[in-house]
Amino acid sequence: MIEKSRREDAVRNARERLITEGLVRASIPASLVPEEIEQSWRRSVSHHVNPATGPHVLGDIDPDSAILRAAGRILDQWQDNLTDTRLALFLADEEGRIVSRRIIDAQDARTLDNAYAAEGFVFSEKALGTNGLGTPIEGRGVVFVLGTEHFNDALAQLACAGAPIKHPITGRIVGSLSIASHVDAASPLMVSMARQAGHQIAEALELMADSRNLELARTYRRFQSSRNPVLVMNSETVMTDLPALAHFDAEAHAYLWETLRRHQWEKDTVQLELPLLGTEAVIRRLGRPGQDAIFALEFTTPAGAASGRIESTRTLGDAKEPGLREVLNGLSSRKARTTTSYSALQNDISKAAATGGTIRVIGGPGVGKRHQSSKWLRQHTGREPGSFAANEFTTDPSAWARMEAVLNEGRGVIIDGSTMPEELLGRLIQFAGIARAGVHPGARVVLTQRTNGQAPHRGDDTPGLSGPVHVPSLVDVRDELPEIIREVSAEIFPGIQPPRFSPAALQCLFAWDWPGNVGELARLLAVLRHSTGDALVQTKDLPAAMHRASLPSFSRYEQSERDAIVSALAEAEGNKTRAAEILGIGRTTMWRKMRTLKIDADERVIRPGV
Structure with missing residues (x-):
């Protein structure tokens, strides 16, 4: 007993010398404390930890956190196995905050409460110095802290064996586990027990993880x-x-x-x-x-x-x-790019306009031929252009006079010429080529033609026809999609920040074939602005068909398993725990299968192939 008291005094004095004399001057006999304890003391001093100050409380504990879900069953088993002992179990998160405490003997509760060893209190090494929860996280190894080896005076009556919990995927320390007892009941076996329990929790985290x-x-x-x-x-x-x-x-x-x-x-x-x-x-x-x-x-x-x-x-x-x-x-080059293929089209139209004559703009359906032409004409005249269909000039004799009036007003003209006959095209070119004194030079005639992905049969060297300027499909410029989203959004919602997409939602947009081209994109952005406002756009906010474009295909067994989980979630009204009970599986298994089978209970469940 005297020998024990002398050692405790020697340990306490060595720790005090380290605090008062400083890290450089103070030396600690190698035989007095283990190396990992001395290193922890030195870290504690460098962090200016006050050994007389108790721990603080850090926010609310998330009962559904990954480490609690992984450790719950394991802590239950250890608590049952330690029934006849005076040991206590502690689980801390990566911040060193106690998230679970298991007391075997109720009479130990007062001692632990006096040391603030309870849920919510932070036992990180930076906050409390050397201890069985914070030191394994900081030192990334198993540690046994005996009595006065604790940096904080309130823990001097405890012995704590602690082990870090390493995430099996990232390798990051995500928490720690400690087995504690009164210092008089301490046993080196506590170290092996803590190491085993910590390893079991890491294995549980691995089982929860997506196999991919x-x-x-x-x-x-x-x-x-x-x-x-x-x-x-x-x-x-x-x-x-x-x-x-x-x-x-x-x-x-x-x-x-x-x-x-x-x-x-x-x-x-x-x-x-x-x-x-x-x-x-x-x-x-x-x-x-x-x-x-x-x-x-x-x-x-x-x-x-x-x-x-x-x-x-x-x-x-x-x-x-x-x-x-x-x-x-x-x-x-994405970060260096300031324009997209669509914005560069304006320069292409200007180049075509410089050669005189009717400007020809071509492209597939929905790519924005009319939009790009109108934009150019508005920029060069300051006025809204007039629009005509080619058949108007064969069915309505007044169409020519109305087009001439629009041009004389200094406005441009856009003609949808996808079905324009050869003789009508010749007359249009002749009409557009007539000089009009005093008319704004930007008031030009632009002929738009649909190509259906193929070049028009008429050659590009027709006299009086400038261009063609080709408007690419959205799929052709898929790599520019984020920039195009910002550009289109700025046009339909000027002065408002463009929508922000989650990585998963953005992946859906990249995987989509955009049959309606830019027109389809503009309609989607308008719907998203109305439904999500400034919030981050998630996959649940996108049309179901876009989900299916980015989903994997499932085997028959996987599909049947997926359907069963979907039905259980529907019956449980989205409650995952209840759905797991309906299926007769554990909650951890339920979470893992939902991730593997691409099921999100917060969304309207996506069914591939539907």
Whole structure:
């Protein structure tokens, strides 16, 4: 007993010397305390922790947090197994805040309460110094803190064995577990028990995780040892280090994922140059094709140092689909790009107008031929142009006079000439070519023609016909979609911030074929403005058909399992716990299957193929 008291005094005095004399001058005998305790003391001193100050409370505890869901059953089992002991169990989150306390013997509650060892109080090392919950998080290892080895005086009567809880996917410390007892009842076995319990909670977190994200994590760890910045991604998740993070954002991920997924890969590895980023990227396709694929990007040497090597790299893809080189070069220039293909059209129309005659604008249905023509005419005349259909000039004799009156007013004219006969086109060209004294020079005639994806049969060298100016479809400029959304939104809602899309919603937009082109996009933005306002647009806010475009296909078994979960959720009115009970499965299993089968109970459930 005397020997124990002497050791406690020696430990307390050594800790006090470290506080009063400072980290440099004070020395602690190696035999007095373990190395991890001394290191923790020094960290505590450097953080200016006051050993007489108790812990503080940090907000409300989320009862549905991942660590509590993973640990609940395990803590129950340990509490049952420790029935005949005087041990207590503590679970802390990554902030060191106690989120669960299990007391085996009720008479220990007062002692623990006096030390503020209860739910909600923060036991991080920065707040309380060396202890069995905060030190495992800070030191990333198992620790045994005995009596006066605690930095805080209020914990001197406790012995605590603590273990960190490491997330199986990210490798990040997400919390800690501690087994505590009165210092007189301490046993080295507490260390093994804490280590085992912490490992069990980490395994439970792994079971809760989406199997696809587990595979992504394994892939990232495989390439993480590279000396170069690395990024791996699947359809929902990106894992990367900070140097690679500068290359990507949500828009880049959504577009690149869709492009790589759709691409017809001949080999599983390709090396490409990204000039504007000053780097090369080695892209590897891993995992199963389609929605379950994983792509790993390794950003390698500076572009200039390897330009000779890149010249021999064959561009994948064909004329209809951009090769991966073009895709990544386009992504690398996104931040530098100030205009889109649609905004550049205004310059193209101006160039066509400079040659005189009737301006010809062509493109598929819904691409915005009329919109782009009207925009140009308004900018050059300051007035709204007149509009005519080609058949008006064959069925209404007054149409020519009305068009002449519009031009004499200094306004432009747009003619929908998709069905214009050859002889009528000749007369229109002759009419538009007649000089009108005093008429605004911007008051021009613009002929729009639908191409249905093919060039019109008439040649481009018709005298008096300028152009053609081709308006691309939205799919042709898919890589510019985020910029086009902002541009179209600014036109239909001037002065209002454009809508913000979640990564998953943006991925749906990239995967969509846009049969209605820009007109369809404008209608969608108008609906979203009305339904979501300034809120972030989620997948649930998009039309159901867009959901289906980005969803994976399921096997017959997966589809039947999905239908059963959907029915249970409907019966439980969206309550996941109740739905799990209806199906006879655990809540953790329910969450995992919902993620795997793309079920979101907060949305109207999406059924592929419906």
